[in-house]
Amino acid sequence: MSATLTITGLTRWYPATGAPTLDAIDLTVPAGGCVALLGPSGSGKSTALRLVAGLDTPDSGTVLIDGRSLAGIPPELRHTVLVFQSPRLFPHLNVLDNVAFPLLVAGSPRGQARDDAAQFLDLVGLTSLAHRRPATLSGGQEQRVALARALAARPDVLLLDEPFSALDPTVRAEMHTLLVELRAAVEPTILLVTHDQNEAAVLADTTAVLLDGRIAQHDRIDQxxxxxxxxAVHGFLGGRNAVAGRVDDGAHHSRLGTLELPADVVVPRGPATLVVRQEAIRLVPTDRRADLLGVVSAVTARGARALVEVTVAGMSLTTESGPGERFEPGDRVGVVLPLDQRHAVPPATSMRSGESGSSRDVLRRATT
Amino acid sequence: MTALVTPAPHGRSGRRVLRARVEARAAKWGRRAGTVAVTALLLVPFLPILLWAFADRWPYPELAPTVWGVGGWLTATAQGAWPALTRSLLLGLTVSAIATPLGAMAGRALARGRVPYGKMVTALLLAPVAVPPFAVTMGLTTVALRLGVPGVVALVAVLVVAAVPYTTYIMRAAYAGYDEGFEETARTLGAGSRHVLLRVHLPLVAPALAAAAFLAFLVGWSDYVVTLLIGAGRIVSLPLLLGASASASGNDPTIAVLALLATIPPVLLLTAVTVLSRRRTQR
Known part of the structure; x- marks a missing residue:
């Protein structure tokens, strides 16, 4: 049921646009694995899935399943099932017949197709709704049926295009649990498109960040x-701290002073921007050991945690306070940047045009 | 099991509940009465026809026929009502069978913006509806005669032209709301073009197709002017027979029978179409 999906140099250029929608994408999803394609809207994520499914034709590049090229093969013969954000259950068929659809068109006799479909319906926990019409289902139930129907086609690769984006947060969380269970049960190869970092974190083994039609980075989400x-990647993932400076002798030098970098961060000598996730920065009393000293300038509530802005050497750093920690504007604090959480990236000047605006805003805030 | 006896409403809130209940019941009966009234309004004109069809004698000022019988049916049969009915049925079905697929294709192309100057084309398509059929047909009769086109072919062709605007209009609306994502989903699920057409596309547009086919059938079924002019009186359809006997004989039972015959097939078809689409929407 599962196969390796390999995409090489996949490019799609719509005539009306000034830049390619997809620009030489390379991506591999190992058999039984799940890779998330994470990007903002308009980054070309859905285009990538349509190209893999054969609903669109690439200008160049290849899609391989277990090493066999899919070029010229129509969608119905590719064994790549695409599940859209809208479940698109066939309104004229009941739930069971929707799930039986791929089995029927594959040539199964009706009775056998229905028996088979019932098992997939059981897999998503909706046996009791087998004879209902799709219009009577809730959004979450519809998407469960869509998943059962997709799995019933026994795809080599399951393509999920923001399948849970339209659902309520609680239902979405249920669907995440379900998909994790389905992965354990049938081990499909999954390429998941999403703009939700949490979804990528929960569902995928690795995540590829797609920015402006290119894969900016493909790694484990924690990496x-x-x-x-x-x-751009730092900014897209919501990173708020970027400090311009330069790297020399394994340390970053800026208005914050000299900050040692971890050994695994290899940055060429010269201009570089220090990035540290706001979640990683700790604030401590001034009498404790700290890397920097600063003054709290603003506190924004964020549910269980709060965003705390600290002014250090005339620059603003953003941190997250932990549960039970209270800060008020004007508090003097020590700022700890744990060594292994420090990182340096090439400076902003090397950014390609059109890259994520948020990172530039962050940079501007951090440097003024 | 819920309580057998509904607790009697009491107190001020009870009175309010009671009043709400009474109002709800009144509204329900009001709606029912409205439905009955509208249905009666539509059905009452048929009552005299139904009575006349089985009346051998119904002299003024009697309220009901004085002699019942099937004289009207015998006269109508003698005048060729059954072949005329068959002709009209065939005409309606043929027009429908040609105009519905044409309208579906045209409507699909128009809805997807694949037609240059689509809005103008749509307006032109509706033009035959606006122009009196008499004006159009007079010219076309001459053309058909000059070209030597057989009368029946010319008749079907002209009626198809008259029906296509309706079918196109309906199908354009249907395809405007048609989500091609269903077809894409079906394809990635392994359905080839034949399966997509038969198992997804046609079922999804079936209610609209049925409505379009019904209207196209009516164009052929109920046509009088075009059949009269192009058929030059040699193609006798049911409306022609009805028109002739209504204007000439004054034999009321016969006219009633013919009118009844002209009414029943469309009503049956409409019922079938309604039941079909109701089954689809009842989910």
Missing amino acids: LYARPVSL
């Missing part, structure tokens, strides 16, 4: 957070 390759 994306701690070791982004560029300011």
Whole structure:
């Protein structure tokens, strides 16, 4: 049921646009694995899935399943099932017949197709709704049926295009749990498109960040957070701290002073921007050991945690306070930047045009 | 099991509950009465026809026929009502069978913006509806005669032209709301083009297709002017027979029978279409 999906040099250029929607994408999803394609809207994520499914034709590049090229093969013969954000259950068929659809068109007799479909319906926990019409289902139930139907096609690769984005947060969390269970049960190869970092974190083994039609970075999600390759990735993932400076002798020099970098961060000598996730920065009383000293300038509530802005050497750093920690504007604090959480990326000047605006805003705030 | 006896409403809130209940019941009966009234309004004109069809004698000022019988049916049969009915059925079905697929294709192309100057084309398509059929047909009769086109072919062709605007209009609306994502989903699920057409596309547009086919059928079924002019009186359809006997004989039972015959097939078809689409929407 599962196969390796390999994408090489995949490029799609729509005539009306000035830049390619997808620019030479390379990506591998190992058999039984799940890779998330994470990007903002308009980054070309859905285009990538349509190209893999054969609903669109690439201008160049190849899609391989277990090493076999899919070029010229129509969608119905590719064994790549695409599940859209809208479940698109066939309204004229009941739930069971929707799930039986791929089995029927594959040539199964009706009775056998329905028996088979019932098992997939059981897999998503909706046996009791087998004879209902799709219009009577809730959004979450519809998407469960869509997943059962997709799995019933026994795809080599399951393509999920923001399948849970339209659902309520609680239902979405249920769907995440379900998908994790389905992965354990049938081990499909999954390429998941999402703009939700949490979804990528929960569901995928690795995550590829797609920015402006290119894969900016493909790694485990924790690595994306701690070791982004560029300011754009850092900014897209919500990183708020970027400090311009230069790297020399394994340390970053800036208005914050000299900060040693961890050994695994290899940055060429010269201009570089220090990035540290706001979650990683700790604030401590001034009498404790700290890397920097600063003054709290603003506190923004964020549920269980709060965003705390600290002014250090005329620059603003953002941190997250832990549960039970209270800060008021004007508090003098020690700022700890744990060594293994420090990272340096090439400076902003090397950013390609059109890269994520948020990182630039962060940079501007941090440098003024 | 819930309580057998609904607790009697009491107190001020009870009175309010009671009043709400009474109002709800009144509204329900009001709606029912409205439905009955509208249905009656539509059905009452048929009552005299139904009575006349089985009346051998119904002299003024009797309220009901004085002699019941099937004289009207015998006269109508003798005048060729059944072949005329068959002709009209065939005409309606043929027009429908040609105009519905044409309208579906045109409507699909128009809805997807694949037609240059689509809005103008849509307006032109509706033009035959606006122009009196008499004006159009007079010219076309001459053309058909000059070209030597057989009367029946010319008749079907002209009626198809008259029906296509309706079918196109309906199908354009249907395809405007049609989500091609269903077809894409079906394809990635392994359905080839034949399966996509038969199992997804056609079922999804079936209610609209049925409505379009019904209207196209009516164009052929109920046509009088075009059949009269192009058929030059040699193609006798049911409306022609009805028109002739209504204007000439004054034999009321016969006219009633013919009118009844002209009414029943469309009503049956409409019922079928309604039941079909109701089954689809009842989910």
